[in-house]
Amino acid sequence: MKTSNTRVAITGFGGLDIPHAGASVARALRAGWQGPLTIDALVDDSAMTGAWQPGLVDTVTRIHSPLKGDEAFYSSLLHAQKKLGFTAFIPCLEQDIAATARLAERLRKNNIDTLVPNADKVAQLGSLTLASYLHQHHIAYPHSLIAHHLHEVAHYADHLGYPVLVKGAELELIAYNAEQVLRFSSAVLERDRRSGVLLQARIAGEAYSLSCLINQDGERVDNLSCRKLAINSNGHSVCSSIIDSPELESQGLEIIKKLDARGPITLDLIHPTGGSIYFLEGVKSSLPDWCMLGHWANKNLAVELLQLLTEPEIDSTIIPENRTNDAPLLVRSITEAAVPLDDMQHLDRHGHINVKEIDNAQSRIYNSNTSIGQSDGVRVAVTGTSSFDLVNSGIGVARALRSASGGLHLIGLCYGTFDSGAYNKELFDVCFQLPITENDNTLFEQLKKIIKMQPIDVLIPCLDGEIPFFIKFADELKELGVHTLLPNLDSFEKRSKTQLFSGIYKANQQGFVIPETISARNEDEVLAAVKKVGLPAVVKGPISFCVTVIDESQAKAAWHTLYYDGMKEVLVQPMISGPSFAVATVCNHQHEPLTMLTVKKLSLCPKGSTWRAMRLPQLELEAAFARFLKEIKWVGPVEGEFIRDEILDRFYLxxxxxxxxxxxxxSATLGSNHPQQAVRTALGEEITPEPDKTDLVFVRSTTELRLQPYQLASFSTKGYLHHNRIVSDQIKES
Amino acid sequence: MNSFTNRESTTIPQQFALRSWVSLEPGLEENEWVLIDNRSGAICTCNDSAGVLLVALQNGTTCDQLADALTSRFDVSVIEARQDALLFIQQLSGTGFVYENF
Structure with missing residues (x-):
């Protein structure tokens, strides 16, 4: 056990829903390093939410991104090192690794040890230059083309076929049609036209990742492989499992030898169905974003890398494996916290902050050793437990309820085997799978079976599409002892986009404005609508999807994309520019909001989910929204999304x-805890909501949950999974 | 009797065992098991009777011993148990999970 403190600086704490590897590396170091350890997060933006996870890093310091030039990056890194005293540096972003490689000698002279490939090799292995290198070295890879101009993109994508992987520096997306390709490519080229955008054909097969650590002499220190069991629409693995495949290892290490790597290297490989060789989809000269999986398998590559950097004299040749017989799996989930506003502002203004333990007095972790019997506490079921593609609100609802006082028993109702909420024992005591079906009676029958196995007192639906179902069956559920807090169908329809923007409500709501909207049912009507409202405009589906269009050709493409997705009617509005706000509330049976919580959204991921937000009360907006909800006779939880026009300074709904x-x-961290209000109101209690604080910022980041094979097996085959000790005869298959 | 050696012929029963890359873990509830192919990451749920056989196969076993394990645990005839054990081994051999241990 080491006694002297080890201090390491790490980059790569951003990425939002496509997280960079820094947080995972920090987590693996925190879990596996023996002895005192200080982790310094180096960020170029205080919005890098991974750095704010409680207990992960000790300090957060701003440095210049290499995009501002090597000298700016170098001098800010040196300044940070003099202030903090770290001796090891682990860059986790492609641009940071490239700059570090160029500056390696100078960094070493200033006592900053790092292990990266040489600069020439990094340049050859960049995501946009890799295909050429692989071709020269006879390494199999999917057909790839680089476009430097938007007009080339559609042509190349059509040539490669759909789906197609679209990659820029630190950005990638699986695109299923031309509109998606163009939109994403436009964003990539806007950031860096010189490098272009890579388009890569998708190969059908099994996806794997192999991570290897090579020392300065080119010797392999260790390696680890995993299989990607579930991949989301970003091309990101949501569930992975450690594997031990000699064939994969042999081919992967052969590739690594040809790449002449130094330091950590992670390969993304695909094994075509029926094929014999592995195709290389991507290479990163860094540790993977599944480092914790290695730690759980007793092969913590992050620890081994830090050992190489700080204890180079220790023999690092491969020793026989002492791998656990466990076959750990990882499912990617999200974690949420509230960070003191002062801390964020201090980082912005002074460039550095010592991160304190986030005091979240409301987040008592439920005692998992407590026997749950039917008489202990209220039993609340929550749907919307997935973070697979979009972060569903059930996860936040469960977290808020868990942090409330009282012995709640939380039940997750999940629609997918890879719903991350199902495997989070901190949130749910037991989870059940619901069928994805359009037949309401089938769904209700399954729900009845679940209720028979596990009685429910309150049910909170968290997905838009299922609300009408729960409204329809509210009375039947009540007869089964299940309370809900829902509006009637009429109120539900009145807040739908088709009614909201149909012109039946006054545009000026004395606190917010309902924007001019024209509905369209074909391409000609879309073009006519765009002509009327002007450009830029937004083309929206009645339930979901929103596409910004700046010219007629984009408007046509947007119509075709939405029509292709099953929408027969779209809504066209003028685009409103400005910061996004949202107002959340819970209305009681008298249609009165219990409390209003208005936030300004500070960070949104490309899919539109909020990853950072700050409470900013807006009394006039809140009063107007409350009047509107009373007018439509709303009951239950609800959220209004607004944009504050940056020129007119008006809120648009x-x-x-x-x-x-x-x-x-x-809301739970601030005091009002809306989910708790909803549960108590559903049970008929009169409540006096707590007032909200204003000095905290909401921060969300990704994390990794460990699951055991039996959990995945049970949930996928039997449709339920219990975490806490449940009296076994309470859960019986009917 | 062997006419060359004048000794009784002996037959070594075939032994079968799970491959080293296959592991067996208890399931969520009693009498449930999960079979994991550590090469591919594939996971397979197993019922009680499969679990009995797989536990025995972890350390190497013969078909007769597998049949005994079934008859001692379940209400099944020896013939039926032996047939089931043979079929199970054939299926596992087909997937590469089991090999003959000489």
């Missing part, structure tokens, strides 16, 4: 979500 919002855990 974008949409009304008929359920809790994804960031609702924030």
């Amino acid at each position: 974008i949409e009304i979500n008929p359920r809790f919002t994804g960031w609702i855990y924030y």
Whole structure:
């Protein structure tokens, strides 16, 4: 056990829903390093939410991104090192690794040890230059083309076929049609036209990742492989499993030898169905974003890398494996916290902050050793437990309820085997799978079976599409002892986009404005609508999707994309520019909001989910929204989304979500705890909501949950999974 | 009797065992098991009777011993148990999970 403190600086704490590897590396170091350890997060933006996870890093310091030039990056790194005293540096972003490689000698002279490939090799292995290198070295890879201009993109994508992987520096997306390709490519080229955008054909097969650590002499120190069991629409693995495949290892290490790597290197490989060789989809000269999986398998590559950097004299040749017989799996989930506003502002103004333990007095972790019997506490079921593609609000609802006082028993109702919420024993005591079906009676029959196995007192639906179902069956559920807090169908329809923007409501709501909207049912009507409202405009589906268009050709493409997705009617509005706001509330049976919580959204991921937000009360907006909800006779949780026009300084209503919002855990940290209000109101209690604080910022980041094979097996085959000790005869298959 | 050696012929029963890359873990509830192919990451749920056989196969076993394990645990005839054990081994051999241990 080491006694002297080891201090390491790490980059790569951003990425939002496509997280960079820094947080995972820090987590693996925190879990596996023996002895005192200080981790310094180096960020170029205080919005890098991974750095704010409680207990992960000790300090956060701003440095210049290499995009501002090597000298700016170098001098800010040196300045940080003099202030903090770290001797090891682990860059986790492609641009940081490239700059570090160029500056390696100078960094070493200033006592900053790092292990990266040489600069020439990094340049050859960049995501946009890799295909050429692989071709020269006879390494199999999917057909790839680089476009430097937007007009080339569609042509190349059509040539490669759909789906197609679209990659820029630190950005990538699986695109299923031309509109998606163009939109994403436009964003990539805007950032860096010189490098272009890579388009890569997708190969059908099994996806794997192999991570290897090579020392300065080119010797392999260790390696680890995993299989990607589930991949989301970003091309990102949501569930992975450690594997031990000699064939994969042999081919992967052969590739690594040809790449002449130094330091950590992670390969993304695909094994075509029926094929014999592995195709290389991507290479990163860094540790993977699944480092914790290695730690659980007793092969913590992050620890081994830090050992190489800080204890180079120790023999690092491969020793026989002492791998656990466990076959750990990883499922990617999200974690949420509230960070003192002062800390964020201090980082912005002074460039550095010592991160304190986030005091979240409301987040008592439920005692998992407590026997749950039917008489202990209220039993609340929550849907919307997935973070697979979008972060569903059930996760935040469960977290808020868990942090409330009282012995709640939380039940997750999940629609997918890879719903991350199902495997989070901190949130749910037991989870059940619901069928994805359009037949309401089938769904209700399954729900009845679940209720027979596990009685429910309150049910909180968290997905837009299922609200009408739960409204329809509210009385039947009540007869089964299940309380809900829902509006009637008429109120539900009144807040739908088709009614909201149909012209039946006054545009000026004395606190917010309902924007001019024209509905369109074909391409000609879309073009006519765009001509009328002007450009830029937004083309929206009645339930979901929103596309910004700046010219007629984009408007046509947007119509075709939405039509292709099954929408027969779209809504066209003028685009409103300005910061996004949201107002969340819970209305009682008298249609009165219990408390209003208005936030300004500080960070949104490309899919529109909120990853950082700050409470900013807006009394006039809140009063207007409350009047509107009373007018439509709303009952239950609801969220209004607004944009504050940056020129006119007016709030424009974008949409009304008929359920809790994804960031609702924030209400628990501030004091009002909306989910708790909803549960108590559903049970007929009169409540006096707590007032909200204003000095905290909501922050969300990704994390890794460990699951055991039996959990995945049970949930996928039997449709339920219990975490806490349940008296076994309470859960019986009917 | 072997006419060359004048000794009784002896037959070594075939032994079968799970491959080293296959592991067996208890399931969520009693009498449930999960079979994991550590090469591919594939996971397979197993019922009680499969679990009995797989536990025995972890350390190497013969078909007769597998049949005994079934008859001692379940209400099944020896013939039926032996047939089931043979079929199970054939299926596992087909997937490469089991090999003959000489």
